[in-house]
Amino acid sequence: MELTSNKFKENAARALVDLQLQKALGNVEKGFIGKRQKSVDALPEFDALRDNARDIKNHVLAHLDLYLEEYERKVLAAGGHVHWAETAEDARRIVLEICQKAGARTVTKGKSMITEEIALNDHLEANGIEPVETDLGEYIIQLRGEHPSHIIAPAVHLNKEQVESDFRRVHTHLPEGRDLSEPVSLLSEAREVLRQRYFAADVGITGANFLIAETGTSVIVTNEGNGDLTQTLGKVHVVVASIEKIVPTLEDTAQILRVLARSATGQDMSVYTTFSTGPKRADDPDGPDEYHVVLLDNGRSAMLGTEYQDMLRCIRCGACMNHCPVYHAVGGHAYGSVYPGPMGAVLTPSLNGIDETGQLPNASTFCGRCEAVCPMRIPLPKMMRHWREREFERNLTPLTARYGLKAWAFFAKRPRLYRLAASFGMPLLSLMGGSSRRFHSLPFAGGWTRHRDLPAPEGRTFLQAWAQRETQKQEAGQ
Amino acid sequence: MTLNEPKVAGQPRVGLFATCLVDLFRPSVGFASVKLLQDAGCEVHVPIAQTCCGQPAYNTGDKADTRAIAEQVIEAFEGFDFIVAPSGSCAAMLKKHYPGLFEGDALWEDRAKAFSGKCHELISFLTDVMMVRDTGARLDAKVTYHDSCSGLRELGIQEQPRKLLANVNGVEVHEMADSDVCCGFGGTFCVKYSDISNAIVTKKVGNIDASGADLLLAGDLGCLMNMAGKLKRQGSDVEVRHVAEVLAGMTSQPPIAGSGK
Numbered sequence: 237m238e239l240t241s242n243k244f245k246e247n248a249a250r251a252l253v254d255l256q257l258q259k260a261l262g263n264v265e266k267g268f269i270g271k272r273q274k275s276v277d278a279l280p281e282f283d284a285l286r287d288n289a290r291d292i293k294n295h296v297l298a299h300l301d302l303y304l305e306e307y308e309r310k311v312l313a314a315g316g317h318v319h320w321a322e323t324a325e326d327a328r329r330i331v332l333e334i335c336q337k338a339g340a341r342t343v344t345k346g347k348s349m350i351t352e353e354i355a356l357n358d359h360l361e362a363n364g365i366e367p368v369e370t371d372l373g374e375y376i377i378q379l380r381g382e383h384p385s386h387i388i389a390p391a392v393h394l395n396k397e398q399v400e401s402d403f404r405r406v407h408t409h410l411p412e413g414r415d416l417s418e419p420v421s422l423l424s425e426a427r428e429v430l431r432q433r434y435f436a437a438d439v440g441i442t443g444a445n446f447l448i449a450e451t452g453t454s455v456i457v458t459n460e461g462n463g464d465l466t467q468t469l470g471k472v473h474v475v476v477a478s479i480e481k482i483v484p485t486l487e488d489t490a491q492i493l494r495v496l497a498r499s500a501t502g503q504d505m506s507v508y509t510t511f512s513t514g515p516k517r518a519d520d521p522d523g524p525d526e527y528h529v530v531l532l533d534n535g536r537s538a539m540l541g542t543e544y545q546d547m548l549r550c551i552r553c554g555a556c557m558n559h560c561p562v563y564h565a566v567g568g569h570a571y572g573s574v575y576p577g578p579m580g581a582v583l584t585p586s587l588n589g590i591d592e593t594g595q596l597p598n599a600s601t602f603c604g605r606c607e608a609v610c611p612m613r614i615p616l617p618k619m620m621r622h623w624r625e626r627e628f629e630r631n632l633t634p635l636t637a638r639y640g641l642k643a644w645a646f647f648a649k650r651p652r653l654y655r656l657a658a659s660f661g662m663p664l665l666s667l668m669g670g671s672s673r674r675f676h677s678l679p680f681a682g683g684w685t686r687h688r689d690l691p692a693p694e695g696r697t698f699l700q701a702w703a704q705r706e707t708q709k710q711e712a713g714q
Numbered sequence: 715m716t717l718n719e720p721k722v723a724g725q726p727r728v729g730l731f732a733t734c735l736v737d738l739f740r741p742s743v744g745f746a747s748v749k750l751l752q753d754a755g756c757e758v759h760v761p762i763a764q765t766c767c768g769q770p771a772y773n774t775g776d777k778a779d780t781r782a783i784a785e786q787v788i789e790a791f792e793g794f795d796f797i798v799a800p801s802g803s804c805a806a807m808l809k810k811h812y813p814g815l816f817e818g819d820a821l822w823e824d825r826a827k828a829f830s831g832k833c834h835e836l837i838s839f840l841t842d843v844m845m846v847r848d849t850g851a852r853l854d855a856k857v858t859y860h861d862s863c864s865g866l867r868e869l870g871i872q873e874q875p876r877k878l879l880a881n882v883n884g885v886e887v888h889e890m891a892d893s894d895v896c897c898g899f900g901g902t903f904c905v906k907y908s909d910i911s912n913a914i915v916t917k918k919v920g921n922i923d924a925s926g927a928d929l930l931l932a933g934d935l936g937c938l939m940n941m942a943g944k945l946k947r948q949g950s951d952v953e954v955r956h957v958a959e960v961l962a963g964m965t966s967q968p969p970i971a972g973s974g975k
Binding site: 601649 | 732734736737739740741742743745762763764766768770771772773774776777779782783864867868895899900902903904905906908909910911912913914915939940943944946947967970971973
């Protein structure tokens with residue numbers, strides 16, 4: 237997708253007046269938060285599990301090379317293939333070659349943010365191969381020519397009426413009078429349509445929630461079962477996953493699974509948790525003939541050893557965006573990047589560079605709710621602040637903000653001058669506030685007064701009034 | 715004022731870090747803080763060489779200015795037994811973020827850590843260190859309390875103000891929905907992303923109005939000015955004050971952004 241993160245403000249302005257979107261965003265705020273809280277409350281050891289999950293990933297990141305090599309050995313031993321992709325372009329090329337070699341005309345896809353990151357669908361289409369998204373949300377946005385607005389609920393920006401009209405537009409072979417008023421009827425219809433596509437597909441492409449080093453297994457979690465059909469019905473199964481998805485053991489996977497679904501949807505476990513190790517063996521009843529793993533770096537190894545390394549612990553649960561007041565206000569598309577919300581505000585600059593994405597780590601109130609709910613305890617606000625530091629060092633901070641800050645800092649660093657200026661300025665401003673004790677508008681405060689009144693100061697500053705009180709006390713005492 | 719046995723012996727010397735917003739916009743909060751601290755048995759000092767905690771620079775990525783300001787604050791306050799600020803976000807800056815500014819600096823790191831160990835937000839200092847249970851104030855009002863983000867999530871301030879408010883004679887607490895959700899202030903965020911900030915604060919004042927309270931309280935002046943400004947712009951007659959004003963029984967000043975519609 238085209239990166240429009242630096243148009244975040246324009247994107248956000250449109251989102252704020254989009255009534256359909258605003259209605260849909262209400263579901264994020266109401267749905268996810270309560271469900272997560274309920275499931276967390278029901279598990280007293282949840283915080284201990286979070287610590288454990290964090291420690292597992294920290295350990296992996298400290299020894300990533302070793303675990304990746306071990307994982308590769310185990311995949312090969314199980315009869316699979318491993319492809320190393322340094323860039324998105326490499327990954328696209330590798331997947332296309334596998335598909336072409338299999339003579340594929342249609343490929344089915346399980347839900348995968350990594351294939352969004354490498355813009356795989358466009359590349360396949362450009363080369364005459366039709367990708368079919370099989371996750372309901374992904375299927376819907378594919379029909380609409382859109383990108384996911386949320387990492388686990390790609391169509392969360394839509395209302396069911398919009399989906400109904402898309403289905404009626406595209407599924408013209410079905411009776412016109414059919415009832416599509418309920419989400420469940422939409423789901424059944426998508427299932428029915430997709431069922432045909434699974435059998436036509438030559439290759440199935442999925443992402444991975446985990447890659448297990450001790451067994452060479454890839455793991456996906458889904459709620460619709462589409463991932464299983466995608467990866468077992470095609471002749472070839474391609475897993476596209478980024479290098480930080482590695483976990484050492486099955487036991488570690490089980491540990492992190494316990495925090496994943498709870499944080500994401502409030503489920504104890506997702507409906508399907510599917511483990512895939514290599515292609516079909518001689519006595520297996522089903523499975524693909526070929527099993528490929530494309531391991532994508534795309535800037536991640538450069539994050540190791542930096543102040544952004546903790547971001548590589550992310551397990552893509554979406555809890556940060558589900559709890560983000562900015563995401564609630566503008567939705568995922570406003571971020572103009574593959575990954576929205578707080579995790580996107582940290583990851584996107586790492587992947588695409590801060591020059592093109594500087595708006596994202598700035599568009600946060602630092603309310604800290606994302607960090608408070610992150611199952612992997614990623615210090616998201618801190619890392620957004622680090623990006624602001626990188627911007628400031630390189631003079632990328634907008635000039636108005638920079639000059640405003642410098643003017644303020646000039647006084648903040650000179651207490652005497654600060655007191656002098658304040659002792660004249662604040663009483664004057666107080667007088668101007670009149671009897672209403674507030675300003676409806678004020679020069680140079682448009683950013684504030686466009687939407688809210690500015691409270692007038694009381695008059696003398698606290699330091700002024702305090703000094704006077706102390707002097708009076710001393711005089712009275714003498 | 716009623717207290718249990720304080721955790722400190724004798725009369726602790728407390729340096730009041732008023733915060734720039736209180737100094738400039740709402741001195742009443744400074745005086746209310748002094749009264750609460752003195753009533754709790756502290757000897758209160760207000761160092762004259764104070765301006766701001768440095769958050770605007772810190773959150774804009776300006777490390778040099780942040781550090782210069784932090785050094786100035788530490789120098790002015792490190793001699794006290796405790797440093798107390800009537801703001802969760804400024805107190806969190808002093809307590810949680812200052813040490814990180816000096817990481818690896820042989821001269822300053824330990825000094826910053828020692829300083830940070832003595833820093834507290836006002837209300838939690840009263841309840842958790844000075845063991846205050848009842849400030850002896852009275853006010854007939856239906857109040858609702860907003861949990862400011864930094865105080866709540868960085869310092870764990872949630873029960874403390876509510877416990878003290880429950881003991882204010884005449885006060886009825888009406889909890890609003892989502893009291894722990896950001897008000898949209900976010901320091902410079904509210905002017906840099908004015909429209910998004912507006913969307914967030916609009917939801918917040920909806921919850922405030924729906925609570926049935928006639929007085930909104932919180933422990934951070936930035937959030938209070940944001941919410942008061944929005945309430946007044948929308949024509950609400952809910953009044954707004956810093957929680958310290960009510961706990962100190964000092965509500966003679968007009969409320970923040972005035973009263974009435």
